[in-house]
Amino acid sequence: MSDTNDTFANFRFTTIINDRCDKSLKLETRSVKFWECALWCGRVKDCRRFLHSKNNLMCTLYSDGNNCIVNGDSSGYRCFVKYFGCVADTCTCPRGFYGDKCTQIAIDCKDYVARGFGESKTVLTNIQPETSPEPFEASCWLGSSGALTILERDATCNVENFNRSLHEYGVGFGNVPWNGWLGFDKILPLVSKQNSRLRLEVYFRRTSSISCGIKYNLFSIGNYSSQYTFYAARFDAIGSTFCGDSIMGGNSTLNLTGRPFSTFDSDLTGFDCPTTFGGGWWFADDIRCTDSFATGGAMSHNYWRNTLQNQQISYLVLKVAYY
Structure with missing residues (x-):
């Protein structure tokens, strides 16, 4: 040949x-x-x-x-x-795979970092959490925490439809990870891991190029039967510029802790919030629905009431990290 x-x-x-x-x-x-x-x-x-x-x-x-x-x-x-394969016991493995004949795989982004694979700030790699039925591609931030991107939005990307069904939010959709939702089916095996402490990291960049961040410690998500209920114990700043809390009720904003994830076809708010806002989210059972939103179709539909108020957001990302 x-x-x-x-x-x-x-x-x-x-x-x-x-x-x-x-x-x-x-x-x-x-x-x-x-x-x-x-x-x-x-x-x-x-x-x-x-x-x-x-x-x-x-x-x-x-x-x-x-x-x-x-x-x-x-x-x-x-x-x-x-x-990828092996020739004379020399193997070239896909990202995330390692070991004899490339038969082992990193279980999460932190494991990927710990094995010394990282050579850039962010990378697309294969991971397979212990309870996941198969590997999947993920965007890992290769800092010490090995954060996993679950949602990323950028004004330079195409406008993606986030007004999706609960099933679609389960399996994921869009141009993951840069303009889409990773999927609860992939997120849950990570957040349900025993004896682990997780945080949700939220970053924003306004059109003025000023960035801010916030982290929610002891973060977790409920299973499908609870409709992916949101839990977090406390929040803190990331870096020197603090976004301010808009999820746990800080500064008179609505508290979304303990709230299920509602979509147009599975709305648990009583106020038609997913249809009104045009996307799925952990909405409050309140006529105001939420003071934070990251799944609007256009970037102009996303906001963070505390600190950012009504300022235009040009970029946002949600990451899950161990600490």
Whole structure:
């Protein structure tokens, strides 16, 4: 078999997502034919997938992620992810996998960091919590806490529909993690881990480029039967700029602790809050519904009443971390 055919056998076709947001780790871009692009990625150890356009012959190599992002018309583009294997006891593993024949996998982002895989601030990697039936791709922040992104919104991304059913919030949707919801099915095995202390980290950036953060300690989420009830014990600032609490009742805001997650098809508020706000959230059983909101379709629909008041939010992210 020729070298070219051997190279093609090392890849599988994967999905192309239409969005303006692509924060995955690019290695290099050059103009080459398709088969040359495949050969190039095959010979670069850190290349995990490639995107090629038959229209302009542009080939881009990536060191993380399973799918490719294209802004606009994706016709003519092809995305391939590299198969990994072992030759003469030397193994090249997908991100998150390790050990003999790549049979072991990091159980969460903190485990990924502890095993010394991290080489950038954030990375898309495979993880599999102990009670998860299968691995899944996650965005890990590679600080000491190894935080997992469960929601990220950016004004530069496409407008995503967050007015989804409870089932969709369970399985996840959108351009995860940069413009979508990871899914409660993936979050629950992490937050229900025994003898662990978790916090929910919330970061915002206003259009004025001023950022702030807040963390909710002893954070947890109830199971499906409780409709993913929100729990947290206390809050504190992240860094020098404090967002102010808008979840636990600080500064006369509504307290969402102990509240279930409501969606348009499973509303436990009594005030039609999910339909009014256009997305799922831990709404209060109050006509005001909430003083915080992160799942509006357009970024202008998201807000944090305490501190930010009605200022435009250009970026927000929710992360779960151990401490």
